[in-house]
Amino acid sequence: MESFVIEGGHSLSGTITPQGAKNEALEVICASLLTSESVTISNIPDILDVNNIIALIKDIGVKVEKLGDGTYRFCAEKIDLNYLESDEFVRKCASLRGSVLMIGPLLARFGKAILTQPGGDKIGRRRLDTHFLGFKHLGATFSHNDERKTFEIIGKNLKGSYMLLDEASVTGTANIIMASVITPGTTTIYNAACEPYVQQLCHMLNHMGARISGIGSNLLTIVGVKSLHGTLHKVLPDMIEVGSFIGMAAMVGKGIRIKDVSLKNLGIIPDTFRRLGIKIEVEDDDLIVPRQSHYEIESFVDGSIMTFSDAPWPGLTPDLLSVLLVVATQAKGSVLLHQKMFESRLFFVDKLIDMGANIILCDPHRAVVIGHDHRVRLRAGRMSSPDIRAGIALLIAALSASGVSRIENIAQIDRGYQNIEARLNALGAKIERQND
Numbered sequence: 112m113e114s115f116v117i118e119g120g121h122s123l124s125g126t127i128t129p130q131g132a133k134n135e136a137l138e139v140i141c142a143s144l145l146t147s148e149s150v151t152i153s154n155i156p157d158i159l160d161v162n163n164i165i166a167l168i169k170d171i172g173v174k175v176e177k178l179g180d181g182t183y184r185f186c187a188e189k190i191d192l193n194y195l196e197s198d199e200f201v202r203k204c205a206s207l208r209g210s211v212l213m214i215g216p217l218l219a220r221f222g223k224a225i226l227t228q229p230g231g232d233k234i235g236r237r238r239l240d241t242h243f244l245g246f247k248h249l250g251a252t253f254s255h256n257d258e259r260k261t262f263e264i265i266g267k268n269l270k271g272s273y274m275l276l277d278e279a280s281v282t283g284t285a286n287i288i289m290a291s292v293i294t295p296g297t298t299t300i301y302n303a304a305c306e307p308y309v310q311q312l313c314h315m316l317n318h319m320g321a322r323i324s325g326i327g328s329n330l331l332t333i334v335g336v337k338s339l340h341g342t343l344h345k346v347l348p349d350m351i352e353v354g355s356f357i358g359m360a361a362m363v364g365k366g367i368r369i370k371d372v373s374l375k376n377l378g379i380i381p382d383t384f385r386r387l388g389i390k391i392e393v394e395d396d397d398l399i400v401p402r403q404s405h406y407e408i409e410s411f412v413d414g415s416i417m418t419f420s421d422a423p424w425p426g427l428t429p430d431l432l433s434v435l436l437v438v439a440t441q442a443k444g445s446v447l448l449h450q451k452m453f454e455s456r457l458f459f460v461d462k463l464i465d466m467g468a469n470i471i472l473c474d475p476h477r478a479v480v481i482g483h484d485h486r487v488r489l490r491a492g493r494m495s496s497p498d499i500r501a502g503i504a505l506l507i508a509a510l511s512a513s514g515v516s517r518i519e520n521i522a523q524i525d526r527g528y529q530n531i532e533a534r535l536n537a538l539g540a541k542i543e544r545q546n547d
Contacts, residue, residue: 114519118541119512122365125538129353130156130529131346135308137164137209138285139315139344143185144216148341153182159526164209201227201261215289218266226262241276241283248274271296271335279304279423285312291333292321298333305329306424307376318342348373351430354380355503358434360400361389362511369398378425387442408444420449433504440468442482449477459501462494491516499527
């Protein structure tokens with residue numbers, strides 16, 4: 112198992128460019144299964160989750176060519192349907208949450224898919240009911256294999272349908288979209304997720320010949336077509352990495368430029384950090400975060416404590432609450448963070464409390480942070496990363512702390528952040544990767 116050893120207290124400066132978006136990459140790579148023609152995708156991040164999904168679709172027969180850094184050509188002309196039934200395939204799917212995004216394309220194109228409970232972050236229960244309900248509306252049937260703990264999904268005679276989703280699930284919406292584009296009839300998805308990455312998936316599918324309207328709204332209409340053709344697609348910058356870099360720049364930066372962020376696709380992320388008192392300048396499509404010797408949390412207009420809570424897009428993404436929480440530890444003032452979606456995501460705060468942060472964990476979903484206003488530095492510590500976003504939040508804390516910290520289980524960080532130690536060391540950080 113690998114660890115990061117971080118010497119805290121070094122200021123960061125310079126320019127950094129965000130990687131391609133992890134969540135979009137997983138969706139559009141799986142969408143290549145919908146056609147027998149070649150699909151070329153650029154700006155794919157070199158991270159564990161994405162590399163694992165590429166390896167998995169390669170195992171089922173997709174021809175994968177790496178054309179350059181972050182650019183791949185996928186051709187799903189020949190799929191090994193027998194391998195989809197194998198114990199090895201089931202085992203690999205169980206260790207990779209992104210594998211659930213293969214179900215929609217496989218069901219639509221081949222009329223059959225296997226579903227196992229996928230792995231991923233340890234942040235609480237992440238149900239798949241929305242996926243199931245969407246496929247059922249299209250006419251799919253399910254049978255459970257108790258011994259293998261899998262569901263076999265059959266969709267030989269899928270047909271377009273109206274559906275109202277029980278939640279605006281991003282992966283659920285993406286999966287249902289992919290199952291619908293080559294299904295006869297018209298599918299209407301109400302309460303659809305409308306994140307930029309879902310929009311990107313829809314635009315890519317339309318370039319492949321799909322007929323999707325309502326993109327960017329929570330009401331999508333999909334008119335099924337007989338087949339899709341190949342296309343070229345570029346993945347957006349990762350908004351979560353952009354937010355992570357804003358947080359780092361606020362905590363330990365002395366002037367950082369974040370390049371090519373696709374500002375129009377960041378939603379309320381920059382303004383959320385501004386409500387923590389962080390100064391952010393915009394220049395073309397770059398964000399510049401100057402040195403923040405002091406930042407003060409705003410209060411609401413009635414004087415009540417500032418509250419950040421996650422919500423479906425265009426609300427605040429839950430993936431940034433961990434970073435916002437860490438940044439707030441050195442702000443002036445107090446803030447309540449309400450993590451509504453996952454019941455275990457805030458449990459990493461005990462590590463921050465051990466480092467000297469002033470945090471009250473109210474319950475599994477809410478935490479109050481009383482900022483130190485840079486009067487008290489966090490202490491170095493030894494900790495373990497429970498999930499991707501907590502991992503990067505702990506890394507930010509360690510960069511700002513006094514002394515040398517160790518973060519174990521950094522495979523969780525590698526799942527979402529590309530070559531992060533080298534990129535931050537180029538800005539002045541002192542991070543060493545060690546094999547335990």
